[in-house]
Amino acid sequence: MTIRTRTCQRLAGGIVPLLLALTSVVWAQAPQPAKGDAKRGEYLSKAGGCLGCHTEEKQGAVAYAGGRALKTPFGTFYGPNITPHPDAGIGKWSEANFFRAMREGKRPDGANYFPAFPYPSFTAINDTDLRDLFAYLKSLPANAQPSRAHELRFPFNVRFGVTFWKMLYFKPGAFIPDAKLSEQLNRGNYLTNALGHCGECHTPRNFMGGPRKDRFLAGGMGPEGKEIPNLTPARLKKKWGDKDLTDFLASGLTPDGDEPSAAMREVITNTTGHLTPADLAAMIAYLRSLPPIEDEKK
Numbered sequence: 663m664t665i666r667t668r669t670c671q672r673l674a675g676g677i678v679p680l681l682l683a684l685t686s687v688v689w690a691q692a693p694q695p696a697k698g699d700a701k702r703g704e705y706l707s708k709a710g711g712c713l714g715c716h717t718e719e720k721q722g723a724v725a726y727a728g729g730r731a732l733k734t735p736f737g738t739f740y741g742p743n744i745t746p747h748p749d750a751g752i753g754k755w756s757e758a759n760f761f762r763a764m765r766e767g768k769r770p771d772g773a774n775y776f777p778a779f780p781y782p783s784f785t786a787i788n789d790t791d792l793r794d795l796f797a798y799l800k801s802l803p804a805n806a807q808p809s810r811a812h813e814l815r816f817p818f819n820v821r822f823g824v825t826f827w828k829m830l831y832f833k834p835g836a837f838i839p840d841a842k843l844s845e846q847l848n849r850g851n852y853l854t855n856a857l858g859h860c861g862e863c864h865t866p867r868n869f870m871g872g873p874r875k876d877r878f879l880a881g882g883m884g885p886e887g888k889e890i891p892n893l894t895p896a897r898l899k900k901k902w903g904d905k906d907l908t909d910f911l912a913s914g915l916t917p918d919g920d921e922p923s924a925a926m927r928e929v930i931t932n933t934t935g936h937l938t939p940a941d942l943a944a945m946i947a948y949l950r951s952l953p954p955i956e957d958e959k960k
């Protein structure tokens with residue numbers, strides 16, 4: 663054996679493991695292909711109204727690239743970029759990061775999200791649906807627009823403060839169907855409360871921004887001082903039959919030709935207007951099954 667081949671062998675002996683080590687580093691860093699069904703996830707994203715809060719309100723805004731201003735009594739939140747951009751969006755996230763955000767309201771670094779992100783509702787989304795939602799977000803074109811910082815008043819700008827809010831008002835956990843109820847009512851409950859987060863507006867809040875359990879979906883004064891209607895059978899447009907309600911939630915049409923206000927118009931355009939007829943029927947059947955709660959005396 664000449665010296666040259668020996669050097670080559672020695673070199674190769676060093677290089678092969680090195681190459682292997684390098685490729686395994688590359689493999690480990692390559693984004694994991696999402697396991698869920700992106701097509702199903704697209705429908706779920708509509709049922710969850712993700713687009714509205716995560717897309718700026720202007721012509722030509724890039725879907726899901728963030729920038730939407732959400733005014734609240736605590737200040738203005740901006741929906742972040744949730745496209746798969748590695749720096750501006752959630753491109754580096756694992757599925758576990760996504761589950762933790764949606765189910766527990768926690769960032770990958772463990773800090774709390776503000777409940778302006780409706781995770782108190784989304785926590786109830788089941789595992790299959792979370793997986794599919796994540797696959798859908800991962801399938802979007804990555805966009806480099808940086809997320810905008812929220813503009814909140816002290817003390818509401820302190821993420822740590824959310825810990826106390828969560829202790830009082832947040833119960834993490836996926837929706838558990840009630841075996842005593844029909845499949846349709848369970849589906850309607852899930853669509854209304856887990857994905858549709860209708861209670862985020864239709865359940866009134868106390869001074870700490872906590873939902874009032876005793877007035878679940880019973881409406882009241884909204885944060886902008888406008889009355890939000892009661893969705894329980896005590897009030898829900900008593901004159902409206904199922905067909906009227908379906909028309910309203912599918913297209914915003916009302917029997918007397920009124921236009922819904924901007925907030926509900928957006929829910930119809932982004933969310934309920936995309937539901938399949940079966941899902942819409944389930945939602946309405948569920949609303950009809952709620953315990954009736956009368957409006958509060960003013």
Ligand code: HEC
Pocket residue numbers: 706707710711712713715716732739740741742743744751752760763769774775776777778779780784795809
């Ligand atoms: C009512 C408005 C609203 C809706 C609807 C909404 N989000 Fe958000 N989302 C937010 C806000 C605001 C934040 C930022 C919260 C914070 O910074 O603490 C956020 C944060 C997130 C984050 C974390 C992003 C990051 O960079 O840390 C993810 C992921 C997310 N939302 C996914 C979704 C999905 C999926 C849906 C639909 C099922 C959805 N959101 C619907 C308002 C919303």
Ligand code: HEC
Pocket residue numbers: 854858859860861862863864889890891892893897898899907910911921922923925926929933934945
């Ligand atoms: C962003 C806040 C918001 C969310 C989220 C929201 N709504 Fe509404 N909704 C409103 C407002 C405001 C009105 C009053 C509309 C008007 O006066 O034109 C309304 C009106 C309605 C009405 C008409 C009731 C009546 O008696 O006039 C129905 C039905 C309804 N919403 C159902 C839903 C359902 C179902 C969901 C969940 C998929 C939902 N809403 C989510 C704000 C919201």
